[in-house]
Amino acid sequence: MAKKSAPDDRSQRHRSDKALAHRLKRLRADSMNPVMEMSEAETASRTGAVSVDCGWGRLIFAQTFENAADLVSAIREEGPERRDIAFYVRDPHVLLAEAPQEIFLDPSHTFRLDLATYRSGRRQPRGYFVRRLSSEADARAVNRIYAARGMVSVRPDFFWSNRDNRAITYFVAEDEATGEIVGTVTGIDHRRAFADPEQGSSLWCLAVDPQARHPGIGEMLVRRLAEHFKARGAAHMDLSVLHDNDQAIALYEKLGFRRVPVFAVKRKNPINERLYARPLEAYDALNPYARLIVDEARRRGVHVEITDAEGGFFRLSHGGRSVHCRESLSEMTSGVAMSICDDKAVTRRVVEAAGIVVPxxxxxxxxxxxxxxxxxxxxxxxxxxxxxxxxxxxxxxxxxxxxxxxxxxxxxxxxxxxxxxxxFDGEDLRLVVIDFKLVAAAVRRPPRVVGDGRSNIRRLIESQSRRRSAATGGESTIPIDAETERCLAAAGFDLDTVPESGTDIVVRKTANLHTGGSIHDVTGVVHHRLVEAAINAARAIDIPVVGIDFMVHSPTEPDYVFIEANERPGLANHEPQPTAERFLDLLFPLSGHRAATQALGKM
CATH class of the missing domain: 3.30.1490.20 (ATP-grasp fold, A domain)
Structure with missing residues (x-):
């Protein structure tokens, strides 16, 4: 066997030398081309194996690595709380054999759009427009959407510091009426990253705000990026999508994407665990509020046992301690506190005695x-x-x-x-208090639809309700009932009315998420008097986890009236605030990165 390996080794070295010579020849040719002007970061990546830092992790171009061992070494350099992706892996079976305990084959399909034959769509955005990311406020909004979609967040200054990076392009969709960022997409120009001989490009991090009111935002972001790369002369645009994301796959196929045999490999880490580890039994039956907590527990190494998925019950165990929960309601909340919250008249009397303003x-x-x-x-x-x-x-x-x-x-x-x-006229403010500290504050707004000049209000409500349901795992829908009809009648409409294009119509007065309302984070601007009142209400009830609801003129003003206290507040939809993290801190203070940081004396 040893005698046979020698010529094979020489042959391998010969092929490697030829590949290296070819790359150096291409680099010399590119350096003489005044059109190929590159930033310092891009030039550094030209020296051999290539990766592009995207903020959430690195996009590692596997085809630029000489061998599997080098590629595995690069994957091992993944930073904490990051998600690197090795893309364009030619021989995934060989790569996995190199480090089977450390890496895994991403269960995603790769789709490719041929830009030479791509034709722009006739449909134009209604109620929003697509533009380049242009400020740190845009970056913070993008992170909020990432968090809402369970994606890895990015330092806001990363977006801004990379605004001149010619290899990375960020587009956002902005609501014309509110100015809010409601969608985002990232594009990588492979030619500007490493002079890709295939003249490729790729799409990453397509995400739409789950509370966005307008249809077609994702499609418009994909089209805008395709048009951008086509204008730059790219031959194709690739993307990676989970194999079971039927809704996204249907969109890509509608736009002309086709599947190609391209693979991605990732490192086994807590962020990726659900992609390579055996799923918890009955996990898919959990609602989003229970799933958020279960995901955070598993990320920390807290043992999870789902005891009744349909009801949202699970048991968490760590370090000899076990706590039974129903979503954010745990054994730490007493039966007395639950009884106080259960009866709104009792809740009102208890908090009024503590000096809280009540109607x-x-x-x-x-x-x-x-x-x-x-x-x-x-x-x-x-x-x-x-x-x-x-x-x-x-x-x-x-x-x-x-x-x-x-x-x-x-x-x-x-x-x-x-x-x-x-x-009380004003806005519905929810304050989430955990361990008698404010964790999140959000304004909840009633459901509304926007006329398109063609559809009646019933059809607009049904379309909006389907989008809300899809975005919340079926938790949020807009009922068409007597209350909806009453609200429409008060505004001079009925379900058969066809409103003019752009007409904004509130279809229910209540802002509850389960009846189609939307939620908007105001934690950073909420008035300190409101925070004090919410904490005082929690102390009066003596409840460790609670959602306190106020009606306010504005979250930045001190005036309020108390509405109710919820002993099982939904911790989802409060992105980017760390609601699940603080809940686990309360239950298991010696779990997670916080405990490790304390142990190292860094807090």
Whole structure:
């Protein structure tokens, strides 16, 4: 065997020398070409094996490495909390044999768009436009979308520091009405990264805000990037997509992408664990609120046992300690605290005694004179069941006895005892308090649709509801019921109305996420008086994890009235705030990076 290996080794060295000579010849030719002007970072990558730092990790061009051992060495250099991708792996079986315990074959398909035959679509964006990323505010918004989609975040200054990097292009979609960033995509120009002889390019990190109101944002971002690379003379644009992401695959095939036999390899790390490890039994049946916590627990090495997936129950164990949870409700919340939150009238009395501002309230009964007097005093009222959750049976902004009667009848389907409260004009603010510290603050806004000049309101609601459901794992939909019809009638519409293009219509007054509302992070600007009031309410109830709801004129102003306390607040949808991380810190303070940092004396 030894005698046979010698000529094979010489032959391998000969092929390697030829490949190196070919690359050096190409580099010399490129250096004489004044058109190929490169940044310092790009020039550094030209010396051999190539990788491009994308912020979330490195895109490693496997075809530029001489052998599997060198490529594995590069993959091992992955930074903490990063996700490197080795793309264009020619012989994945050989590469995996080199380090089977450290790397894995990404279960994704590669799709390619032939830019020579690609034709731009006729459809134009409505209600938003696509442009280059241009500020650090854009970068923060992109990170928010990444977090909402479970993607690895990027330092905001990375985007800004790479704005002149000719190999990387960032596009964002901006809502015309609000100015919010609602989508993003990243493109890599392979020729400018390493003078790719195939003149390729690739698409990465396509992400749309799950609360975006406008259809077709993802498609427009893909088209804009394809047009950009076609104008630069690229031959094709590649992308990698998980094999079971049917919705994305359908979009790419619609745009003319076709599958190609190109593979990606990644390093086994906590971020990638769900791609290579055996999934937890019944994991897919968990709702997003339970899944968020389970994912964070597994990332930290906390043992997870799903005890009832449909109900959102799971047991977490670490270091000899075991805690049973239902989403964010754990055994650390007492039965007394739960009882206080369960009955809205009791909650109101408890927090009022602690100095929290509460709205005037009465119980809906048979005394219509008292109800009429209450309505005349306040002008507009809120009707809600004394016990209930997820916005069921709640009606806001009622101005007539007839509307109140109907709302009371609906609320009694949820709970026999119904409350009538003074209506406070403003925005619905949710403050998540964990361990008596504010973790997240967000404004919740009612569901709304935007007219397109063709569809009636019923159809617009159904389309928006499908998008909300897809973005939230079925947790958020817009009901078409008596409350929706009442809100439309108050604005002069009905379900058959065809609104003009661009008309913005609020279809329900309640801002609950389960009935189609949207949530917008305001943690960085919320007034300190509101934070103090929320923490005081949590202490009055003596509850370690709670969502405190206020009505406010603005999250930046101190005025508020207390609405309710939720003993099982949904920790999802508060990106980029670390809600699940703080929850696990509360349950298992000696788990995760925080504990390691403390042990090393770095905190």
């Amino acid at each position: 005037e309230q009465m119980v809906a009964g048979d005394d219509r004179h008292a109800l009429q007097a209450f309505l005349e005093k306040h002008g507009r009222v809120v009707v809600k069941p004394a016990r209930g959750e997820q916005g069921r049976g709640v009606a806001v902004g009622l101005e007539t006895i007839e509307d109140i009667d109907r709302a009371v009848a609906t609320a009694r389907e949820v709970c026999d005892r119904v409350l009538v409260e003074a209506c």
